[in-house]
Amino acid sequence: MTAPVHASANTSANASGTGSASAPASGSGAAGTDRVATPLRRVTAMLGIPRSRLIAAVAAASATLLSALALAAVSAWLITTAWTMPPVLDLTVAVVCVRALGISRGVFRWVDRMATHDAALRGVVTLRTRLFAALADRPGDALSRLRRGDLLARLGDDAQELADHVIRATVPALVAVVLGISTVLLIAPISPLAALAMIAALVISSALGPLAAYRAARLTEEAVVAGRGAVTRTALQVLDDATSLRLDGRLDGALAEHERAQRAYDAALDRAALPSALAAAVVPVAMILALTGSVLAAGPLWVAGQASAGQIGVLLLLPLSAFEAASALPAAASQLARSQAAARRLVETVGPERPGHERPGHKRPGARRPGPEHLGAEHPDAERRAPGTSASAPAQPVASSPSLVVRGLVAGWSPERPLTAPLDLDLAPGARVAITGASGAGKSTLVSTLAGLLAPLAGSIRLDGADLQELPEAAVREAMVLFAEDAHVFATTVRENLRVARGDASDEEILAALTATGLADWVAHLPGGLSHLLGPDGTTVSGGERRRLLLARALVRRAPITLLDEPTEHLDPERARALLHALLSTGDDALLEPDGIVVVVTHDVASLPAGTTVLPLPVIAP
Numbered sequence: 001m002t003a004p005v006h007a008s009a010n011t012s013a014n015a016s017g018t019g020s021a022s023a024p025a026s027g028s029g030a031a032g033t034d035r036v037a038t039p040l041r042r043v044t045a046m047l048g049i050p051r052s053r054l055i056a057a058v059a060a061a062s063a064t065l066l067s068a069l070a071l072a073a074v075s076a077w078l079i080t081t082a083w084t085m086p087p088v089l090d091l092t093v094a095v096v097c098v099r100a101l102g103i104s105r106g107v108f109r110w111v112d113r114m115a116t117h118d119a120a121l122r123g124v125v126t127l128r129t130r131l132f133a134a135l136a137d138r139p140g141d142a143l144s145r146l147r148r149g150d151l152l153a154r155l156g157d158d159a160q161e162l163a164d165h166v167i168r169a170t171v172p173a174l175v176a177v178v179l180g181i182s183t184v185l186l187i188a189p190i191s192p193l194a195a196l197a198m199i200a201a202l203v204i205s206s207a208l209g210p211l212a213a214y215r216a217a218r219l220t221e222e223a224v225v226a227g228r229g230a231v232t233r234t235a236l237q238v239l240d241d242a243t244s245l246r247l248d249g250r251l252d253g254a255l256a257e258h259e260r261a262q263r264a265y266d267a268a269l270d271r272a273a274l275p276s277a278l279a280a281a282v283v284p285v286a287m288i289l290a291l292t293g294s295v296l297a298a299g300p301l302w303v304a305g306q307a308s309a310g311q312i313g314v315l316l317l318l319p320l321s322a323f324e325a326a327s328a329l330p331a332a333a334s335q336l337a338r339s340q341a342a343a344r345r346l347v348e349t350v351g352p353e354r355p356g357h358e359r360p361g362h363k364r365p366g367a368r369r370p371g372p373e374h375l376g377a378e379h380p381d382a383e384r385r386a387p388g389t390s391a392s393a394p395a396q397p398v399a400s401s402p403s404l405v406v407r408g409l410v411a412g413w414s415p416e417r418p419l420t421a422p423l424d425l426d427l428a429p430g431a432r433v434a435i436t437g438a439s440g441a442g443k444s445t446l447v448s449t450l451a452g453l454l455a456p457l458a459g460s461i462r463l464d465g466a467d468l469q470e471l472p473e474a475a476v477r478e479a480m481v482l483f484a485e486d487a488h489v490f491a492t493t494v495r496e497n498l499r500v501a502r503g504d505a506s507d508e509e510i511l512a513a514l515t516a517t518g519l520a521d522w523v524a525h526l527p528g529g530l531s532h533l534l535g536p537d538g539t540t541v542s543g544g545e546r547r548r549l550l551l552a553r554a555l556v557r558r559a560p561i562t563l564l565d566e567p568t569e570h571l572d573p574e575r576a577r578a579l580l581h582a583l584l585s586t587g588d589d590a591l592l593e594p595d596g597i598v599v600v601v602t603h604d605v606a607s608l609p610a611g612t613t614v615l616p617l618p619v620i621a622p
Contacts, residue, residue, distance in 0.1 A: 043162055043343040046130050047123030054170070057119050060112040061171050062178040065325050067108055069179060071101040072321035073186060073314050080313030116167050124163035131155060134350035137473070153232050154349050158342035165339035169332040176206060176325040183322040187294075190311045191301060197293020198322065201286040205326040209282030210333035216275025217337035220268065227265030234258035240486075243543065279330040283323055290319040401429035401595045402479055402560050404450070408459035411442055411449040415457050419445050420617060422459060427561075429595045432584040434608050436601075437617035443601045444485070446617065447563045450599065451482035463561075480561035483554045485569060485601075489546055491535025494523060497549060501557035513555035516582070516591050517548040518575060543570035551579070554592070561597040568604065577607040584612050 078094040132155075180202045188195035238245070238254050245251040294315045301307040307315075406425035412418040419442025427433065435443050448454040450461065452468050461468040463479055481501070490497055498510045507530060514523050522545060526532035534541060541549060551567050567583060568576035579591075580602060586594040605614065 039347040040165075040340050040343040043127070043346050044165070046127050047162060047166070048126040048130075049119050049123045049166065053115070053119040053122075054166070057112070057115040057166075057171050058174045058178075060108055060115045061175045064105060064108040064112045065175060065179050066182060067101050067105040068324060069182060069186075069318070069321050071098065071105060073318055074098055074101060076313035076317035077310035081308070081310040084309050116171055120163040120166040123166060124159055127159050127162060128155065131159065131346065131350060151349070152236070153229050154342075154345050157228065158345050161335075161338050161342035162346075164335055168328075169335040169339060172325065172328040172332045176329055179322070179325040180206065183318065187315065187318060190307060190315055191294075191297040194294045194297035194315050197297065198290050198319065201290035201293070201319070202322075202326060204289065205283045205286035205323060206329055209279045209286075209326075210329045212275065212282065213279035213330035214333035214337050216279065217334040218341075220271055220275070227261065227268045230261035231258070231265050234261045279333075280327070282330070283327045286326070287319055287323045290322065291316070294319055402464040402597075403428050404431075404480075404561060404597060405462040405465075406450070406459065407462075409446075409449065409456050409461065410458040411446045411454065412457050413445070413454075418457055419620060421620065425615075427597050427599075429597065430586055431597045431613065432586065432609075432611065433597075433599045433613045433615055434584065434602055434605070435599065435615045435617060436603065436605055438619050441617040441619045443617055444565050447482055447565055447599060447601055448484075451480055451563050452476050453482060479559065480563065480597075481554070481557050481559040482563040483550055483565065483567070485547075485566040487550050487553075489534055489541060489549060491533070493528070493531050493533055494526070494549075495530040497534060498553055498556050501553040505556045509556055510552075513552040516555055517552045517579065519545065519548050519552065544572075547571060548579075551583075558593060559596070560593070561599075562592055563599045565601045566603075567600060568602065568607075576604060580604060580607045581609045584609050586611070 074094055074097045078091060078098060081094070082091060183202070184195050184198055187198055234254065234257050238251070238258055241254075242251065245254050298307070298312045298315045301315075302312050404425070404427040406423060406427075409420070409423045409425070410418045411420045411423075419440075423446075425433075435446060437443050445454065449456050452461070455469070463471060463476070468476060490500065494514075495507065495510060498513065499505050510530060511520070511523070514520055523529060523532075547567065547570050551564070554562055554564060554567075564583065568580050571579065580600070582589055582591045583600060584598060585591075592598050602608075608614065
C-alpha cells in the first residue's frame with residue numbers, strides 16, 4: 001500500500017513515497033483571548049460548597065469569637081466590680097459565666113475548624129474533579145502550550161489557593177463583620193463616644209490594613225507565581241530526565257538552574273512578606289486608638305457617676321478583645337489577591353465560559369471545542385468519558401478505514417516561529433509513514449497537529465473529506481490517537497494503565513498487547529500480575545519498560561489512525577528494530593490493523609521496513 005507524499009522543496013520521500021516541490025503557503029495565526037469578568041466567582045462556584053455548609057462554618061467561627069468577646073466583657077465586669085467589694089452572691093453568676101464561656105470558646109473553636117476545613121476540603125476535591133473533567137474535554141492545543149510544571153502548579157497549588165480562600169478569606173471577613181457589629185452594640189449603651197471611637201478604629205483596621213495587604217499581594221503575586229512555576233519545571237526536568245542528563249553531562253547544569261529558580265522564588269517570598277508585616281501593624285495601631293477613645297470616654301462617666309465600676313471595666317478592657325477578628329483581615333486580603341490570580345489561571349486552563357453547547361460542524365478558529373460552561377454535576381459533559389477512552393460510538397461516525405489529506409500544513413507553536421515548511425500529504429488506508437529529522441525539526445509538533453491536538457498555523461487537515469477542525473471531538477478521538485513520547489504512566493495497576501486507552505479492554509487483550517511488546521515475562525514476574533501497582537507506591541518502571549507499556553496502549557486502542565512519537569526509544573537496537581518493523585508492517589506480523597494508517601516519529605531510518613514512506617523534516621532557521 002502506498003501513501004503519496006508531497007512536501008516542501010527540502011522534504012523528500014523514499015520507498016513507496018514520492019516527493020515534489022509545492023508552492024510555499026503563508027499562514028498567520030490570530031490569538032484571541034476570552035475575557036471572563038469574574039473568574040474568582042466562576043471558580044468559587046466550581047468548588048460546589050453548599051450555602052448551608054458555609055453558613056455553618058461562619059456561625060461556628062462567629063460563636064468562637066463572640067464567646068471570647070463575652071468572656072472579656074464578663075471578666076472585666078467581674079474584676080472591676082469585685083474591687084468595690086459587693087456581696088459575694090452578686091458575683092456568683094459572673095463567675096459561672098466566665099467558666100462557661102472559657103469552655104465554650106474551646107468547643108466552638110473545634111467546631112469552627114471542623115466545619116471550615118470540611119467545607120474547604122470537600123470543595124477542593126470537587127474543584128479538582130471538575131477541572132480534570134474540563135481538561136479532558138478541551139482541545140489539545142489549549143493545553144499543549146503549557147509546560148507540565150505550570151499545569152501541575154495550576155491543578156495543585158492554584159486549586160489549593162481556592163480552598164484557602166474559603167478558610168482564610170471568606171469566613172474571616174464575614175466573622176469580622178459579625179464581631180464588629182456586636183462590639184459596637186455592646187459599647188454604645190454605656191458610652192456613645194466610646195462606640196464612635198471603636199467604629200473609627202474598626203474602620204481603620206478593617207479597611208486600611210487589608211487594602212495595604214491586598215495591594216502588596218497584587219504587586220508581588222506575579223513574581224511569586226513565576227518563581228514557583230520555574231521551581232516546579234526545573235524539578236520535574238531533573239526528576240524525569242536524570243538518566244539522560246547524567247549521560248550527557250548536563251545534570252550539574254540542570255541542578256544549578258533549579259537552585260537559581262529556588263533562590264529567586266525564596267527572594268520573591270521575602271519581598272512579599274515585608275508589606276504583609278506592615279499591613280499587620282495597622283491592627284495594633286487601631287487597637288491603641290480604640291483604647292484611647294475608651295479611656296477618654298470613661299473618665300467623665302466615672303467622675304459624673306454615670307457608669308458603674310463594672311461598666312468602666314468593660315469600656316477599658318473590651319477593645320483588647322474586639323480586634324481578634326480584624327487582625328485576620330490583612331491576611332484575608334492577601335489571600336483574596338492570591339485567590340483572584342489563581343482563579344484567572346484556572347479559567348485560562350479550563351477555557352472560556354460559553355452560554356450553550358456547540359453545534360456539530362460549527363467552525364471554530366484554532367480549536368474544535370470550548371470548555372464546558374458549568375463543569376458541575378448537572379452538566380451533561382461532567383460524567384462524559386475522556387475522549388478516546390472507551391468503545392462508545394462517536395457523535396459523528398467516521399469510516400473504519402479513513403483517509404487523511406493534508407494541504408499546505410504549517411505546524412508550530414506561534415505564527416512568528418513555524419517549525420515546518422508547508423506540507424502536503426495524502427494518506428490512504430494502509431499507509432505507513434515514518435517522520436524523521438534532527439532534534440528541533442518539529443516532528444513531535446507535526447504529529448500533534450495531525451492528531452488535532454494543536455491547531456495548524458496554516459493549511460488544512462481533512463479526515464475522510466471533512467475538515468478536522470469541524471468534526472466533533474469525540475469523532476476525531478475515535479478515528480485517531482496520538483501516543484506521545486512523554487505520555488504519563490499512572491500510579492495505578494498495569495491493567496488500568498492500559499485501559500486508559502480503551503476502558504472496556506479485556507485481560508486477554510491486555511496480555512496480548514503486553515506480549516506483542518515484549519512485556520509478558522515482566523508482567524509474569526510482578527507479584528500482582530496485571531493488578532500490580534505502578535508508580536510512587538509500587539514498582540518503578542525503567543525507560544524501556546515505560547516505552548513498551550505506552551506502546552501496548554496503542555495496541556489495545558487499535559484506532560484507525562495511530563500516531564506514535566519515538567515508540568522504540570530507550571530499547572536495545574535489536575528489539576527496537578523488531579518492534580518498529582512490526583508496527584509499520586502490513587503483513588501477517590503486523591501489530592496494528594493492516595488497513596489502518598500508522599505514522600511513526602523515529603530516528604532509526606535503517607530499521608524501517610520496505611514500503612514505508614519516509615518524510616524527512618528539515619530544521620527551519622529562526
